[in-house]
Amino acid sequence: MTPTPPPSESPPIPPALALGVAIVAFSWAGPLVRFTDAPALAVALWRLLFSVAFLALVVTLRREGWRPLARLSGRDWFLAAGAGILLAFHFWSWIASIQFTSVASSVILVSTQPLFVALLSALLLKEHPVRGEWVGMGVAVAGAAWIGWGDAGHGSRALLGDAMAVGAAVLAAAYYIVGRALRRRVDLWSYVTVVYGAAALTLLLLAGGHPGVPLVRGYGATDWWVFLALAAGPMMLGHTGVNYALRYTRAYLANLAVLGEPIGATLIAWLLPAIAERPDMTTVVGGGLILVGVAIALRAR
Secondary structure (H helix, E strand, O other), rough: OOOOOOOOOOOOOHHHHHHHHHHHHOHHHHHHOOOOOOOOOHHHHHHHHHHHHHHEEEEEEOOOEEEEEOOOOHHHHHHHHHHHHHHHHHHHHHHHHOOOOOOHHHHHOOOOOOHHHHHHHHHHHHOOOOOHHHHHHHHHHHHHHHHHHHHHHOOOOHHHHHHHHHHHHHHHHHHHHHHHHHHHHHHHHHHHHHHHHHHHHHHHHHHHOOOOOOOOOOOOOOHHHHHHHHHHHHHHHHHHHHHHHHHOOOOHHHHHHHHHHHHHHHHHHHHHHOOOOOOOHHHHHHHHHEEEEEHHHHHHH
């Protein structure tokens, strides 16, 4: 898991620009999920299946075609497939969380993933957090506890959604750690093709084991538009943008993109008349603590 030295070539697109686009794309994920009643597993599956279809077109049309994938080592295939499995469970857990708790609580809690990146970096990459990072983590944990305390008044259903969002943050952190190790030596399109493909296959197998989750029947036009929009925006522009930046920036810096998501998603969910989900003061205060804590940790690093 030890990452290789960073590449010496100049990035064709500034990583900051890619991360800025990713923030905007990520911000639409939570509100979009509100427009479908499809099971979380089906939403995650079709989001990835459409993404794989987009990638197949891109890889086929690029000059190198599919040849770079054939040159990947067995270890690279194994790690990329593992990242895909983590991504699959991340989507399943996070999308399910939005169906149990508010958009604001879900996207704020899942944005704690940079803190878990720091912890996993210590365990897997031997990059131990400094004192300021521990302080930041403590502040963020206090914010998450504050949101959980506020959601306790909404019943166990909201708390379950909060727990799913935190679990999704841990899975996303592990996914980005693997990406940091691989993207230094694997080109973007080969990496995301294997990762998204493995994630789609994982979810397809899971859906096959759940008879109550229909794959095609029972979904209306709105559901299909949501699936397609999640693939085109938050997936292809959001996740692919962060994976692009991982080649040129450290994992915790690339994860800065997730800090803009709770702000954008909360505003969109509040201002869209079809959702009109105004965050309560407990969520605002807890979210502020989480963002401050993550900022302290990143600044210390």
